[in-house]
Amino acid sequence: MKIQLSPISVALLALFFTLQVQAQENFPFGQNREIISPEIHADNSVTFRLTAPTANNVSVTGDFLAPGEEANMIKDADGVWSYTTHPLPSELYTYAFNVDGLQMNDPNNVYYRRDVASTLNVLLVGNGQADLYKVNSVPHGTVTKRWYQSPGNNMTRRITIYTPPGYEKSDNSYPVLYLLHGMGGDEEAWMTLGRASQIADNLIAQGKAEPMIIVMPNGNVAQEAAPGESSLGFYKPQFRLPHTMDGKYEETFHEIIRFVDSQYRTIPEKAGRAIAGLSMGGFHTLHISRYYPNTFDYMGLFSAAIMPDEKIKSKVYDSIEETLVTQKNNGYTLYWIAIGKEDFLYQANIDFRKKLDTMDFPYIYRESEGGHTWRNWRIYLSEFLPILFKTR
Structure with a gap:
């Protein structure tokens, strides 16, 4: 059976498919690679990841490091920067990223806490003291x-x-x-x-x-x-x-x-x-x-x-x-x-x-x-x- 569409219907369908494609492009799980950050491994090491293909330098700082210390992250071919810690003691940790001199929160981690005027992401490493938390x-x-x-x-x-x-x-x-x-x-x-x-x-x-x-x-x-x-x-x-x-x-x-x-x-x-x-x-x-x-x-x-x-x-x-x-x-x-x-x-x-x-x-x-x-x-x-x- 052949369906005849009016010019207005054709235009509306074209607009609908255009909007769908744009929505998929903006949706984080569309064509983009899914990022897990932080990822806590079985040995209590943690991998941090951030997509920043045009950045020159990216680092992570947090209370799993010495005060004032930052760990440099490495960029892969897809523009994803990553850093993996050594196995960490059981604790509730805070952290942030530094992208070309600008501190920012982890966009893949919705969990954060305010401390006075600072907001920092948090992660919890279990199997010890932090099980109480x-x-x-x-x-x-x-x-x-x-x-x-x-x-x-x-x-x-x-x-x-x-x-x-x-x-x-x-x-x-x-x-x-x-x-x-x-x-x-x-x-x-x-x-x-x-x-x-x-x-x-x-x-x-x-x-x-x-x-x-x-x-x-x-x-x-x-x-x-x-x-x-x-x-x-x-x-x-x-x-x-x-x-x-x-x-x-x-x-x-x-x-x-x-x-x-x-x-x-x-x-x-x-x-x-x-x-x-x-x-x-x-x-x-x-x-x-x-x-x-x-x-x-x-x-x-x-x-x-x-x-x-x-x-x-x-x-x-x-x-x-x-x-x-x-x-x-x-x-x-x-x-x-x-x-x-x-x-x-x-x-x-x-x-x-x-x-x-x-x-x-x-x-x-x-x-x-x-x-x-x-x-x-x-x-x-x-x-x-x-x-x-x-x-x-």
Whole structure:
């Protein structure tokens, strides 16, 4: 049977086939070679790939290399650059490409994290420590973003709260860990870079950690919330904000405790509270716990900044030794200090320990390899959680 098409139908069919060809040309799996990057091999080595046929020099940088180091990539006949690492230890890694002097993310990897104003791709190499950072087939807790009133800061502020598996179906009350981020971070840092909920889920499932609520506040009192999540809209994150480590956060921290105790089934007493933090968050842990010396039974200082700037004047930093003595005399279960040997705050922590020693102030000290890195802080959290709330 012969079908007669009108001139208009012929024109429409021609346009349709033209658009189809153009769509296939633009579709990444059309005529182009499919690129897998990163590719994690059985021996835990990793291959990175990038299609850049007109580039002259391409390299990859990441925390699987020495600080500041870049690895040159090699171009094949199809214009695909590649580099394969040696077998890597189990870890969550970040990386980026450098193409003719321009840093860029891996277009074949949709997984990335923001750290202050930088966005970096991530990959997870398992078969070891990083298995704690995976979403495994175990019962999962719930992570919520809440808003609370902060009269002391004259604003409504955002907070991240993890409740353990089974919280919603239970009538139990739970202990609380207040987990604090470092300078440049916010209420999302421990979730995205620190893998806090995955670590908690996995340790609870293994019976190594007690079910607990984990509260992750924003430690920047000048912010309502993380960049892009407040009424200020989208703006470039900054590293040091007004009121950073000037005593304001410590003064108003009781607002967070009050909110959590009013909204969740907590154990609202010293034996049911822990506080820990990294870098600036370790600084806040030290000073909040002694400023409210009968509030927390467990303290964790991860790579902590120790003493305030001499130019800062705040009642929070008056009588530091006297309040530490009060904290000691009130009694507590755990004071845990951890830092890497290459950390720029290493000597400050040594000096602080000497001060505690002269006061007969009991603590546990954990020294690791490495420096001021999320790799260490994830390890510290995975070691700290199992020793919390065991004596209740």
